[in-house]
Amino acid sequence: MGNLQFTEQPLSEWMNRDGNESNIVISTRVRIARNLVECPFPILATNQQSEEVLNQFEQVLSDERMQPFGQLHPIELDDLDDLDKQVLVEKHLISPSLVTESRNGAAFISDDESLSIMVNEEDHLRIQCLYPGLQVKEAWEKASAVDDIFEDHVDYAFDDKRGYLTSCPTNVGTGLRASVMIHLPALALTSQIGRILSAVTQVGLAVRGIYGEGSETVGNLFQISNQITLGQNESEIIDNLYGVVVQIIEHEKAAREKLLSDSRIRIMDRIMRSYGILSYSEIIDSKEAAQRLSDVRLGVDLGFVNVPFHALNELNVMTQPGFLQKRQGGNMSPGERDIYRAKVIREHLKDNLQ
Amino acid sequence: MQCQECGKRPATLHFTKIVNGEKTEFHICEACAREKGELIPGTAGGFSIHSLLSGLLDFSPATSSQASGVKPAENLHCEKCGLTYSQFSKLGRFGCSSCYKYFNDRLDPLLRRVHGNTTHVGKVPRRVGGHIHMKRKLDDLRRELQYRVLHEQFEEAAALRDQIRELEKNISAE
Numbered sequence A: 001m002g003n004l005q006f007t008e009q010p011l012s013e014w015m016n017r018d019g020n021e022s023n024i025v026i027s028t029r030v031r032i033a034r035n036l037v038e039c040p041f042p043i044l045a046t047n048q049q050s051e052e053v054l055n056q057f058e059q060v061l062s063d064e065r066m067q068p069f070g071q072l073h074p075i076e077l078d079d080l081d082d083l084d085k086q087v088l089v090e091k092h093l094i095s096p097s098l099v100t101e102s103r104n105g106a107a108f109i110s111d112d113e114s115l116s117i118m119v120n121e122e123d124h125l126r127i128q129c130l131y132p133g134l135q136v137k138e139a140w141e142k143a144s145a146v147d148d149i150f151e152d153h154v155d156y157a158f159d160d161k162r163g164y165l166t167s168c169p170t171n172v173g174t175g176l177r178a179s180v181m182i183h184l185p186a187l188a189l190t191s192q193i194g195r196i197l198s199a200v201t202q203v204g205l206a207v208r209g210i211y212g213e214g215s216e217t218v219g220n221l222f223q224i225s226n227q228i229t230l231g232q233n234e235s236e237i238i239d240n241l242y243g244v245v246v247q248i249i250e251h252e253k254a255a256r257e258k259l260l261s262d263s264r265i266r267i268m269d270r271i272m273r274s275y276g277i278l279s280y281s282e283i284i285d286s287k288e289a290a291q292r293l294s295d296v297r298l299g300v301d302l303g304f305v306n307v308p309f310h311a312l313n314e315l316n317v318m319t320q321p322g323f324l325q326k327r328q329g330g331n332m333s334p335g336e337r338d339i340y341r342a343k344v345i346r347e348h349l350k351d352n353l354q
Numbered sequence B: 001m002q003c004q005e006c007g008k009r010p011a012t013l014h015f016t017k018i019v020n021g022e023k024t025e026f027h028i029c030e031a032c033a034r035e036k037g038e039l040i041p042g043t044a045g046g047f048s049i050h051s052l053l054s055g056l057l058d059f060s061p062a063t064s065s066q067a068s069g070v071k072p073a074e075n076l077h078c079e080k081c082g083l084t085y086s087q088f089s090k091l092g093r094f095g096c097s098s099c100y101k102y103f104n105d106r107l108d109p110l111l112r113r114v115h116g117n118t119t120h121v122g123k124v125p126r127r128v129g130g131h132i133h134m135k136r137k138l139d140d141l142r143r144e145l146q147y148r149v150l151h152e153q154f155e156e157a158a159a160l161r162d163q164i165r166e167l168e169k170n171i172s173a174e
Helices: A047-060 A064-069 A083-090 A096-100 A136-151 A185-189 A193-199 A232-282 A288-300 A309-318 A321-328 A335-349 B030-039 B047-059 B061-069 B085-091 B106-113 B132-151 B154-173
Strands: A025-034 A070-074 A106-109 A115-119 A124-131 A176-183 A205-208 A223-224 B013-019 B022-028
Touching: A025 A136, A047 A115, A047 A136, A064 A136, A070 B132, A083 A096, A083 A321, A115 A136, A136 A176, A136 A232, A176 A232, A176 A288, A185 A193, A185 A232, A193 A205, A193 A232, A205 A232, A223 A232, A232 A288, A232 A335, A288 A309, A288 A335, A309 A321, A321 A335, B030 B047, B061 B132, B132 B154
Parallel strands: none
Antiparallel strands: A025 A124, A025 A176, A070 A106, A106 A115, A115 A124, A176 A223, A205 A223, B013 B022
């Protein structure tokens, strides 16, 4: 595959739109998992069966009701080189397991990258919608509308008692996973984060690092998602997540106010040092970059630094290993990446000086 | 032994991966392992929800199952895809939609642990779920009828009763 439009730009078009609470909430993602009743799940499906699944779904996309969602570009994973795959994961357009585990895995990604339909991942079908800021209900409604179109064409595996049948028992029922990526530097700085996050897990939500299951949390970015998919309906799941996130936002805002009133000069010093390091360093690893970017993002909200949020969102993607290597045009060692990362950050900040 | 990735540093981590009976060994140094982990975000550490789930699934219901008449796990398998219950407990994943039917007796405790619940109450597909929609509507109407009767709103209750009869007729006609 030649140049893949989705791996050229760090920022997806949907990220440029305004979202609610976008000084704290980066993005909202909703995905629903569905399977065809007749075919074994991808883990057991033969090559031929998973090809057949892909063909069936491809036909659905020609339904004219799909048009409002924009043009969907087919991407077959087998045709992609490793760097392109990695960049798609870094931009959250496809999941890590579509890369590592799938057979005849494919994705259909909309022009603005806000809709991604994954085929032959852990489940036959995963419909994913991305929105900027906090827009859980909007994302669910869009995913559900796409789901309805698919349902008119194919026979889903569904059971009266268990709901939508999924490959993993953690998704059965609604098959719905809604998640919000949220930046909580002030709660982290004031050591309240542990308490709040453990409270979150007690109301049926999960907290993870930004690349999902098993990944490390860096740069004070957390992904909060529903854990329960059975026994609650979709609106309850959506409302619960939304309600909890709104409360966390309030705590984060209060912590930011408190930082400003109690230790303005110290917090300003920390932010400006981070800004200085990002603007002038020659070598920076991904962990430090994420932490410094988190400081600067806080600095923008507090009015100390004048960089547009979109430039920081771009840097979050641009500093990832896959994207760095893609941009540079080939594989790089971690050491080479640290040097190149510093350069990319310096230049991007300079370009976005206001 | 040298790291098979970089060929420079000594290999300190040794992995064996078995996929469909095919065994692959990896000998790599820590730096390369870190890099590989970094290569595919989300897979670092190799710890997944599935390994956690198989811990949940692997419990032995020895005494309680005999009492409740649940079949012993060793004989249990999905007649459609052939997945055995013991494979399911190791994988943490079902092989096909019929597994839910064949493992049904054992699913309630698992689902209760994971979700605190065993029964779906959410969206129902319109096409395959027509009768479920009607049954749900019937339940809603019956609940509302009870409420109206309780609050002595008999006119509304009578209208609801007629609606329920109509719906019941439709369901039995199907």
